[in-house]
Structures are given as C-alpha cells and as structure tokens.
Amino acid sequence: MLQPGTLWRSVAQAKRRAVSRGALQPVETEQEDIEDCGIRFLVRRASNLARKAELLTPNQAAKSVDPFLPYDPMLFVAHASQTHSILLNKFPVLDHHLLIVTRAFEHQETLLDPADFSALAICMGESEALGFYNGGRDAGASQDHKHLQVVPLPLASGEAELPVGPLFRHAQLSGRIGVVPGLPFCHAYANLESANWERPELVGELLTAIYRGLCRAAGIEEREAQAGRIQSAPYNLLLTRQWMLLVPRSCERYASISVNALGFAGSLFVKDRTQLERVREVGPMRLLREVAVPA
Numbered sequence: 001m002l003q004p005g006t007l008w009r010s011v012a013q014a015k016r017r018a019v020s021r022g023a024l025q026p027v028e029t030e031q032e033d034i035e036d037c038g039i040r041f042l043v044r045r046a047s048n049l050a051r052k053a054e055l056l057t058p059n060q061a062a063k064s065v066d067p068f069l070p071y072d073p074m075l076f077v078a079h080a081s082q083t084h085s086i087l088l089n090k091f092p093v094l095d096h097h098l099l100i101v102t103r104a105f106e107h108q109e110t111l112l113d114p115a116d117f118s119a120l121a122i123c124m125g126e127s128e129a130l131g132f133y134n135g136g137r138d139a140g141a142s143q144d145h146k147h148l149q150v151v152p153l154p155l156a157s158g159e160a161e162l163p164v165g166p167l168f169r170h171a172q173l174s175g176r177i178g179v180v181p182g183l184p185f186c187h188a189y190a191n192l193e194s195a196n197w198e199r200p201e202l203v204g205e206l207l208t209a210i211y212r213g214l215c216r217a218a219g220i221e222e223r224e225a226q227a228g229r230i231q232s233a234p235y236n237l238l239l240t241r242q243w244m245l246l247v248p249r250s251c252e253r254y255a256s257i258s259v260n261a262l263g264f265a266g267s268l269f270v271k272d273r274t275q276l277e278r279v280r281e282v283g284p285m286r287l288l289r290e291v292a293v294p295a
Helices: 007-020 050-055 114-124 200-218 261-265 273-282 284-291
Strands: 029-036 039-046 076-079 084-088 098-102 129-135 147-152 172-174 177-179 188-191 222-225 228-231 235-239 243-248 267-270
Touching (some): 007 076, 029 273, 039 273, 039 284, 084 114, 177 200, 188 200, 235 261, 261 267, 261 284, 267 273
Parallel strands (some): 039 267
Antiparallel strands (some): 076 084, 084 098, 098 147, 129 235, 177 188, 222 228, 235 243
C-alpha cells in the first residue's frame, strides 16, 4: 500500500522501469497557445498520436477487453487503497499522467463514491495537481473500467495556474456551489478551500457530498442499472485542491476533434495541423460549447 509522502518518488521509479522495458509510450507534442474569450488555451499537436493505434494489439484495441484486469505490471505504481490502484498512463501526453483504477471492475458510468474520492485525495494530497474524470464514452472515456486521472500542475512550464483559472476568480456562489459567468455552457462549480487533504478518508466523504451537489445543480441524476447506481448523462469532472467543476456533455467530439475533461481546464489536444487550424478557426471556447450542454 502506498505510504504517505512517497507517491511521486514511486511514480519516478515506476516511470524509469516502464521506459526501460518499453511499456511506456509517450505521445510527443508541439504546443501552441490560442487566445479566446480572454483565456490562453494550451493546444498540443501530437506528432506521433497515430502510433497509439499501431502499438495496440487487436485484442487490446477491442472495446470488450479490459486493460486494467489484469493491468500491465510494468505500469503499476502502487495500491492507493484496498479498492484502487495507481497506474501510469501507457500513452501519456503530459508527464507523470496517472490513472486511479478500481481494483475490481466497476463501470465508468457508475457514480463516484467516497472510495473513489479518497483514492484521488491520496494522489492529490502531496502537491498541487489536477484530478479529472470522463464520465462515459461521450465525455471522452476510452475505457469502460472506472478510472480517475491525475496530472501534476502546472500543465505547462512557466504557467502559474490553469488557463481557465482567471475565470474562476469571478465565480458566483450560493453557499458552496455556484457558476462561473465566463463559461458559456451548462456547468456547476464549487469551492474546496476548506478541505483537509491530509485526511484522505475525511476529504473523500466531503468531496463525494460536493460532487453529488454539483450533479444535482447540473441536472445529472442517479439511475439504477445492472451495473449499479449510474449517471443519467455523460459529464466531465475536474478538481484541484481549491475547486471542483462538473460539465455535462452532449457529445464526445466537435467534427473530428475529441474533447475530454482536460479541454475544460483549457488544454486541448489535436492529432494534426488540420485539426489545429480548425480549432484556431472555430475558437476553443466555441468548440467546448459545442460538445457541452447549452446553459
């Protein structure tokens, strides 16, 4: 089990092992900044994203195959808890990109619970990081096995905060939950500054309660299904140690450009220059608006 204060040392060790064995396949990118609506969006153009499909075997490429049961031991970092493991993302665009995976199968559309948030808190408690969740295929999830994700901050060298950070300074709250006027699509926002990240179990309970409040505010309902308590619609969830944001989704992509939760942090990824120029032409904020739900 992961010992307190050892996460990033364990990540570095796992990365060295995975690179030496060829298990880690970083996606090389070139970054460009696109200004839109007062936000400097980070847009990374992948130079070898097409290699991801080439590296997958036919069984791995099939949606029915679960890459986390069993997981690749070369990508294993540590067990976060009795219920969750920490793995390296096999195809990282951002360095030290972690997956927090349920040790027993749970569907990606089941609602998040205190065990999920406690495991996430363990990974976010040591240093500033961005946690995120793609709630379903139409929200950018590539696998049906429940997994949260964490990337260290900042997202780019020399950046003091996330691209969307300036907007959040103008959030309008009613109690803990509210909205951000600069986001032109349905969403719900919460302040987390009172959370005690040194107590993962306690903060897990708090984050779960706030998450459920955000779901209600954004119109995401709970439904009973064979898989358990599932969401009524796809959504993205993002959080730092200061805030949490939930964005319902209408679709997974705009034209051919896929968008996951990182897009709503102000960080987009495109496969080639054609997609980059399309983002520049349309504007990143309109792109996000098109894949979200109207306000």
